[in-house]
Amino acid sequence: MEFTSIPTDKWEWHPSPLPSQITLVTSRGADGALDLAPKSCLAVMAFDPLTVGFACNRGHTTYQNIVRTGEFVVNVLPEGLAPLAWAIIAFQGQERIDASGLTFLESKRVAVPRIAECTAHLECEFDDAVAFESGEAFVYGRVLAADILSEAVGAGERGYRLLDPCFYLDGGWAGMGAAKRPEA
Numbered sequence: 001m002e003f004t005s006i007p008t009d010k011w012e013w014h015p016s017p018l019p020s021q022i023t024l025v026t027s028r029g030a031d032g033a034l035d036l037a038p039k040s041c042l043a044v045m046a047f048d049p050l051t052v053g054f055a056c057n058r059g060h061t062t063y064q065n066i067v068r069t070g071e072f073v074v075n076v077l078p079e080g081l082a083p084l085a086w087a088i089i090a091f092q093g094q095e096r097i098d099a100s101g102l103t104f105l106e107s108k109r110v111a112v113p114r115i116a117e118c119t120a121h122l123e124c125e126f127d128d129a130v131a132f133e134s135g136e137a138f139v140y141g142r143v144l145a146a147d148i149l150s151e152a153v154g155a156g157e158r159g160y161r162l163l164d165p166c167f168y169l170d171g172g173w174a175g176m177g178a179a180k181r182p183e184a
Contacts, residue, residue, distance in 0.1 A: 015170050021166070023054070023076055023077055024077050025056075025073065026072065026112050026113055027061075028065060028071070028111060029064075029069070034112075035093070039056065042074065050143040051127060052122055054074070059135060061092070066126050072112055073121055074121070077165070079166035080164065084101075085173075088100050104116070107121070108123060109123045119163045121148075
């Protein structure tokens with residue numbers, strides 16, 4: 001195999017060697033206003049307690065809400081809704097909520113709602129954020145409650161097809177495809 005050097009600026013990676021899952025993060029402002037934002041670059045930071053994080057610009061409403069109110073929900077976006085993630089970024093605030101056409105459900109442990117059309121939800125309590133010189137931050141929080149599509153529980157590889165996660169790929173997206181396991 002031959003390899004070619006690429007820049008250390010992720011915006012110049014075509015294709016990206018690090019596809020990342022697309023999610024919709026919900027948060028509330030101090031005034032109670034709901035915010036919805038597509039986010040990728042999501043990671044599990046720790047297993048005990050379960051802690052997840054995602055990249056976010058510190059100037060974005062999502063970041064400001066989470067730091068101020070201490071709560072957010074990561075909603076797993078199914079591939080069929082990926083075009084929506086691109087469509088709603090043209091809007092802000094309540095206009096984005098209205099344009100999404102999504103259904104918001106009360107969460108179990110946080111005041112921020114889950115999204116009914118998403119296939120899994122992680123209700124989180126803000127823990128901390130690591131700020132970078134670029135104006136970005138990696139926001140992370142402890143998962144207080146989690147749920148997934150009931151039909152996916154215990155369904156093995158079929159469960160992943162039901163969750164139908166999608167991944168950001170250089171301005172577009174792809175589904176997960178068939179789940180595979182190593183041969184024994």
